[in-house]
Amino acid sequence: MxxxxxxxxxxxxxxxxxxxxGHALNGLGFASVGEVRQGKVIDLExxxxxxxxxxxxxxxMCDKLLANTVIEKYEIELKA
Amino acid sequence: xxSAVIVFPAANCDRDAKVALTQMTGQAPHMVWHQDSELxxxxxxxxxxGFSYGDYLRCGAMAxxxxxxxxxxxxxxxxxxxxxxxxxxxxxxxxxxxxxxxMRNAGLKFICKPVALSVEETQNAFARHYExxxxxxxxxxxxxxxxxxxxxxxxxxxxxxxxxxRYKANPNGSARDIAGILNDKRNVMGMMPHPERVVDPVTGxxxxxxxxxxxxxxxx
Numbered sequence: 521m522x523x524x525x526x527x528x529x530x531x532x533x534x535x536x537x538x539x540x541x542g543h544a545l546n547g548l549g550f551a552s553v554g555e556v557r558q559g560k561v562i563d564l565e566x567x568x569x570x571x572x573x574x575x576x577x578x579x580x581m582c583d584k585l586l587a588n589t590v591i592e593k594y595e596i597e598l599k600a
Numbered sequence: 601x602x603s604a605v606i607v608f609p610a611a612n613c614d615r616d617a618k619v620a621l622t623q624m625t626g627q628a629p630h631m632v633w634h635q636d637s638e639l640x641x642x643x644x645x646x647x648x649x650g651f652s653y654g655d656y657l658r659c660g661a662m663a664x665x666x667x668x669x670x671x672x673x674x675x676x677x678x679x680x681x682x683x684x685x686x687x688x689x690x691x692x693x694x695x696x697x698x699x700x701x702x703m704r705n706a707g708l709k710f711i712c713k714p715v716a717l718s719v720e721e722t723q724n725a726f727a728r729h730y731e732x733x734x735x736x737x738x739x740x741x742x743x744x745x746x747x748x749x750x751x752x753x754x755x756x757x758x759x760x761x762x763x764x765x766r767y768k769a770n771p772n773g774s775a776r777d778i779a780g781i782l783n784d785k786r787n788v789m790g791m792m793p794h795p796e797r798v799v800d801p802v803t804g805x806x807x808x809x810x811x812x813x814x815x816x817x818x819x820x
Contacts, residue, residue, distance in 0.1 A: 533748065534773070536708050585665060588658055588694065590701040591748055 521566045523578045524597040527587045528559030601819040603629040603644040608663050611650030620796035624812040637667040643819040644681045645672055647688025659744045660690030669695055682788040689790030698790045700749030706773025710743040716768035717779055721761045725818040726789045729810035736807040738793035745792040747774040
């Protein structure tokens with residue numbers, strides 16, 4: 521089973537990189553761009569076939585290492 | 601005062617810390633490798649500045665999971681002193697020994713320069729040799745020193761007298777100009793500026809000396 525983890529900054533936490541990306545896009549003429557938030561994607565291969573177990577395990581990984589929950593939130597996507 | 605400096609791969613201020621501690625205490629600190637799971641008998645553990653594990657994932661995230669950090673946590677839980685400088689501060693927040701997080705500088709640039717700080721609290725083991733309100737100059741060198749915590753945590757830090765240093769002119773966007781904080785038991789301090797770089801006039805200043813004198817006096 522494969523897992524994809526999206527780690528992004530929590531709402532309300534300032535994202536200076538996202539701001540800079542937004543400014544750059546505006547500078548390139550993409551006038552429709554408003555606020556930009558950036559984050560990271562982590563792909564994991566798991567030796568696990570049970571979806572519920574896999575989800576619980578990846579959640580534990582997120583809480584322990586992959587995300588800093590003081591400033592970040594995460595979403596988990598599982599694929600068989 | 602017996603001390604130890606933790607050596608993480610890609611830390612680059614461990615030797616600066618060693619030189620400063622040797623000069624100030626008269627004896628060389630133990631240099632403890634990150635894979636060691638035990639600490640020697642020491643009063644003070646220093647987590648040095650640098651880029652431990654290449655800052656992979658997040659600054660301090662990998663170091664917080666290292667074998668030696670379990671021993672550092674145990675040392676702190678027993679009331680032992682821990683000083684985290686720069687990347688060491690990031691490691692302390694990642695391990696949960698200090699609240700909050702250090703984020704990318706608001707201006708996105710790496711900042712390396714002497715900065716003016718005000719000493720906010722002196723009733724602790726790390727700053728008793730300073731005067732309350734004293735202005736000191738200590739260099740910073742970081743890309744991710746933007747201290748963040750929620751308002752409730754910030755209020756608690758201020759209310760409990762745990763903000764030890766503030767920037768006079770905030771260089772990185774830190775919440776409430778915070779440059780250094782204590783844990784609730786006041787035996788763990790993290791700070792972004794580098795006091796170990798200013799103990800000898802040869803390297804541009806001596807405002808870091810009082811921090812080490814404070815620890816020496818407390819621990820001797």
